[in-house]
Amino acid sequence: MEGLAQALVTGILIGGLYVAISVGFSLAFGVLDVVDLAVGMWVVLGAYAGVKAHDWFGVDPFIFLPVTFVVFGLFGWLLGPLIYRVRTSRYALPALMGLAFTFGVATLIRGGMLTVFGYTPRTVQTDIVSGSWSLFGIVMPAIRVVGFLFAVIAVAAFLFFLYFTRTGLAVRAVAQNKESAGLMGVDVKRISSLVYAIYTGLTAMAGMLMGAVYSMTPELGLRYTLFAFFVVVLAGLGSVLGVLVAGLFLGILQALTTTYVGADYTLMTVFVVLFVILLVLPQGVSKFAKAVRT
Amino acid sequence: MSTIEAHDLAAGYGRVQILHDVSLRAAAGEVTCVFGPNGCGKSTLLKAMVGAIRPWSGTVxxxxxxxxxxxxxxxxxxxxxxxPQNGGIFPELTVIENLRMGGYILKSRKDLNERIEELLDEFPRLRERRGVNAGSLSGGEQMMVAIARALLLRPQFLLFDEPSAGLSPKLVGDVLKRAAALAERGVGVVMIEQNIREAMQVADRMYVLAAGRNRFEGTPADISDDRELMHLYLGIGKREEGTT
Incomplete structure (x- = not known):
């Protein structure tokens, strides 16, 4: 019983970070109509930014978080228009080209990181939070609690932007009907860049915290891409509330698997569960299918 | 009097040309109707006129x-x-949010709120449904949202792409009456319509396009005289020919 409670708490704490990684990914898909296969690479890059902030500048990575957001946001701001351009091209299969493009970006980042940083797993070192708390016999490492709190704040800020600002309204409008939003005077290309920038910045920040919890290698990007897929497909693409639920669910599922089966079986369990859920609720993939067709 | 004119517009998508030197002239305070079979370029014409697509040649x-x-x-x-066709509403935004999007380019929030209030007075049904997602409204209500949203900026010219598509006959009448009322208020209405008989009642000027070219231009009275056109392009009047 205690093992179960521990697994649930651990799962929810890590699930918060999965939510933070997936909300931006989900919105970027809604606005750009491209599944960004590089999502996991932004996570790993964010983690390495934390590692290197410590190695090179002696800066505590957590102080570096806002800088991470700005730097990776800038990356996204530059990359977003390229994806938009590929996706809105008039010629053959723009959806497939968009996928190929982001896959290429992911491959480039992965190769570049392996060359520069090597295969050795690294963990983000921080002196700000350490130790762990214990409550009713349940152990909560401080770093995971901080990661969860960060995720709550970041996601709340993101939702505030989306639901309570004029630009956020325009973002939601673009995600629903690009042509119509354009007719209302929205600069769809600019909004796409903005969304992509917020998404990369947010994901890299979450990645830095993830890197403080689990050790990272450039090879792990694919794993986080798959996780983000899991969350977003399960949520039903474009559903923010769904992402909150699915992200926490993924965390819990992972913790339960680790506790009762073994950490090596995480990916397998996750995808068996996704497979079964999609068999029962196929509408989760409907928008995916539409995007690939057109 | 204020006018909007298209001169010899050519436009298309990719390499496919849809419009071949089409011209149209619409005046403020009038209803100008555009007819023609599906795929003849009506929507493309309106899109090119507002700059939603860039024409290959010609001027607006x-x-x-x-x-x-x-x-x-x-x-x-x-x-x-x-x-746009089908109203182009945002299904997962509320009615109010849809109206807000209509005023996206307005700088002043106060101004926007005042205009939204005005429109809700004019469309009381929308006031009742203000917090509801637009996608869950009935077809007629959705069209109302689209029309109200288009009116928010108080345009001088309002181009409607089939405002009555998919509506019941009674609602078609309502939409056309609203178009006529707008014209009386001084707005220049340009309207693509499939309900030709009904539209002829409110139109001041009519255009018929066929295969991306101007086929006819004139008043409703002129077009009624052109039996061949009525029959061939608009599918009207074959049976009536014998009786009148």
């Missing part, structure tokens, strides 16, 4: 000023708005 002028190269948000600022 507003009161004589060339606006051909302006993007749609710029033509919007000059008082030319397009309501």
């Amino acid at each position: 002028t507003l009161d004589g000023e060339d606006i051909t190269s302006l993007a749609s948000h710029e033509t919007l600022r000059r008082g030319v708005a397009l309501m």
